Amino acid sequence: MAMLNHLTTACWKKVQNDRLKKQLFFICRALHKSAASDAFGISAAGEGAMPESVISSAAVGEKPRILSLEEMPGPSTLSNLVEFFWRDGFSRIHEIQMEHSKKFGKIFKSRFGPQLVVSVAHRDLVAEVLRAEGVAPQRANMESWKEYRDTRGRSTGLISAEGEDWLKMRSVLRQLIMRPRDVALFSDDVNEVVDDLINRVRILRTQESDGATVLNVNDLFFKYAMEGVAVILYESRLGCLENEIPQETQDYIGALHLMFSSFKTTMYAGAIPKWLRPVFPKPWDEFCCSWDGLFKFSQIHVDKRLSEIKAKVERGEEVKGGMLTHMLVTREMNLEEIYANLTEMLLAGVDTTSFTLSWASYLLARHPHIQQQIYTEVTKTLGPGAVATADDVSRLPLIRGLVKETLRLFPVLPGNGRITQDDLVVGGYFIPKGTQLALCHYSTSFDEENFHDSLNFQPSRWIRKDSTDRVDNFGSIPFGYGIRSCIGKRLAELEMHLALTRLIQKFHICVSPLTSEVKSKTHGLLCPADPINLQFIDREN
Numbered sequence: 001m002a003m004l005n006h007l008t009t010a011c012w013k014k015v016q017n018d019r020l021k022k023q024l025f026f027i028c029r030a031l032h033k034s035a036a037s038d039a040f041g042i043s044a045a046g047e048g049a050m051p052e053s054v055i056s057s058a059a060v061g062e063k064p065r066i067l068s069l070e071e072m073p074g075p076s077t078l079s080n081l082v083e084f085f086w087r088d089g090f091s092r093i094h095e096i097q098m099e100h101s102k103k104f105g106k107i108f109k110s111r112f113g114p115q116l117v118v119s120v121a122h123r124d125l126v127a128e129v130l131r132a133e134g135v136a137p138q139r140a141n142m143e144s145w146k147e148y149r150d151t152r153g154r155s156t157g158l159i160s161a162e163g164e165d166w167l168k169m170r171s172v173l174r175q176l177i178m179r180p181r182d183v184a185l186f187s188d189d190v191n192e193v194v195d196d197l198i199n200r201v202r203i204l205r206t207q208e209s210d211g212a213t214v215l216n217v218n219d220l221f222f223k224y225a226m227e228g229v230a231v232i233l234y235e236s237r238l239g240c241l242e243n244e245i246p247q248e249t250q251d252y253i254g255a256l257h258l259m260f261s262s263f264k265t266t267m268y269a270g271a272i273p274k275w276l277r278p279v280f281p282k283p284w285d286e287f288c289c290s291w292d293g294l295f296k297f298s299q300i301h302v303d304k305r306l307s308e309i310k311a312k313v314e315r316g317e318e319v320k321g322g323m324l325t326h327m328l329v330t331r332e333m334n335l336e337e338i339y340a341n342l343t344e345m346l347l348a349g350v351d352t353t354s355f356t357l358s359w360a361s362y363l364l365a366r367h368p369h370i371q372q373q374i375y376t377e378v379t380k381t382l383g384p385g386a387v388a389t390a391d392d393v394s395r396l397p398l399i400r401g402l403v404k405e406t407l408r409l410f411p412v413l414p415g416n417g418r419i420t421q422d423d424l425v426v427g428g429y430f431i432p433k434g435t436q437l438a439l440c441h442y443s444t445s446f447d448e449e450n451f452h453d454s455l456n457f458q459p460s461r462w463i464r465k466d467s468t469d470r471v472d473n474f475g476s477i478p479f480g481y482g483i484r485s486c487i488g489k490r491l492a493e494l495e496m497h498l499a500l501t502r503l504i505q506k507f508h509i510c511v512s513p514l515t516s517e518v519k520s521k522t523h524g525l526l527c528p529a530d531p532i533n534l535q536f537i538d539r540e541n
């Protein structure tokens with residue numbers, strides 16, 4: 001930091017022009033902010049960088065020229081309209097991101113009607129933006145989510161809340177599920193769900209003529225992810241992996257599907273002005289209906305746990321439990337906030353994990369030699385037939401590499417958003433406060449500068465050769481970075497590491513003849529464009 005202060009002072013002396021001085025001031029302020037985020041427990045892998053162009057031109061004694069948004073390149077509004085509405089760009093957002101970053105460079109702007117979006121498509125610039133964040137970063141405009149909650153008298157949760165409300169809830173939840181040691185406590189619960197996943201694979205494959213194929217594995221992993229996250233969030237089983245799924249769980253799945261299957265509709269729900277709703281009521285009605293279903297489900301499970309706790313207290317018994325019990329007993333959040341947070345966490349934790357598991361299994365099936373290497377690592381480390389726990393995962397670098405590499409090639413959230421809370425200079429451009437930024441994780445994941453041989457699946461690229469080897473970089477941050485990053489990262493990793501380890505122990509995973517190459521498409525999240533059908537053939541243990 002001291003060195004950067006020195007550098008900025010040197011630039012200040014060289015800069016004669018007042019406007020440039022003002023812009024340099026914003027840079028300094030952004031740099032000081034990164035120190036503030038460190039105080040909130042964000043690890044900075046280095047110091048926040050001043051825009052490259054500013055540093056290099058100052059070093060050779062030229063006046064740094066900070067460019068305006070008007071000067072930023074980008075596709076025209078008309079071409080965007082054609083791309084999205086005519087050529088179904090909503091299902092190719094990741095490809096459009098790649099095309100645009102190749103064409104317009106590491107920072108470019110796009111217009112969607114009145115909304116201007118600045119896309120940041122270079123690892124160092126993404127790092128610069130995230131390291132300059134304040135104490136309560138804002139991701140996107142959540143007006144439609146807030147409006148639903150206001151009309152129904154509901155609270156916001158971590159995804160939809162902003163400012164003080166968000167900060168309060170985040171500080172409660174991060175104590176419960178962000179540290180590896182807290183999440184390790186859920187190992188046995190998750191392993192019970194993994195047992196059911198393995199049984200389910202065995203049942204499903206008997207239903208196919210070859211006795212080996214599981215059709216559309218995402219359907220299976222969806223149920224696993226839902227059961228796995230719910231066992232932690234609600235401290236109860238939902239029966240997703242049973243032959244007969246309970247009605248209330250089926251209703252929830254219906255509401256979740258409505259939310260995602262009507263993705264465009266729900267996007268329009270936010271985009272259509274209120275006064276037009278009587279003419280086009282369907283998007284808003286579906287949006288509200290699916291939220292009603294999601295909230296109702298959380299409320300049922302939270303109330304059930306609350307009654308159990310009350311009954312124990314009345315009987316004078318000790319109350320023990322996990323995350324939900326802790327929240328209900330300490331009441332650091334009120335009941336409405338608990339409902340809202342569990343609703344939003346369940347929503348955030350199911351498809352993300354299931355798509356990643358589907359891609360990971362698909363990649364293993366397409367790369368049998370890599371699958372064999374991982375199998376060898378697992379059996380050598382754990383011994384034959386042992387069930388892995390969270391504590392074992394640090395000794396399974398290829399399993400961790402498998403998840404990281406899957407998320408690099410198929411980042412479930414191909415891009416992430418931020419609304420700037422201060423004026424900023426990024427990549428030599430002046431970005432005023434209140435600008436919507438899109439951080440282009442998909443294109444940085446395939447940038448050769450960040451990942452050599454970037455198109456190839458190589459879980460071993462994530463293994464450190466020695467303590468000085470730096471394998472992590474801002475080119476692939478599938479869970480985001482910093483104070484507003486994914487709060488469920490550790491839970492998701494636990495679910496995925498334990499499930500993949502066991503699947504690899506038990507089965508040779510092969511591509512079914514019913515499946516050829518599966519491409520990805522965007523449907524809110526990055527998901528398989530076609531069903532992934534895989535064979536699970538018993539290993540001879």
Ligand code: HEM
Pocket residue numbers: 139158159170229344345346348349350352353356407412413416417478479480481483484485486487488489491492
């Ligand atoms: C493969 C699995 C997952 C991936 C790739 C993923 C990715 C992400 C990303 C990229 C963000 C935005 C971060 C940012 O803006 O910087 C996010 C936010 C969030 N995720 Fe996840 N996620 C996953 C699983 C989960 C799970 C299992 C849960 C719940 C237990 C969860 C709960 C959340 C919540 C509540 C937020 C909002 C955090 C906030 O605004 O403070 N996610 N996730």
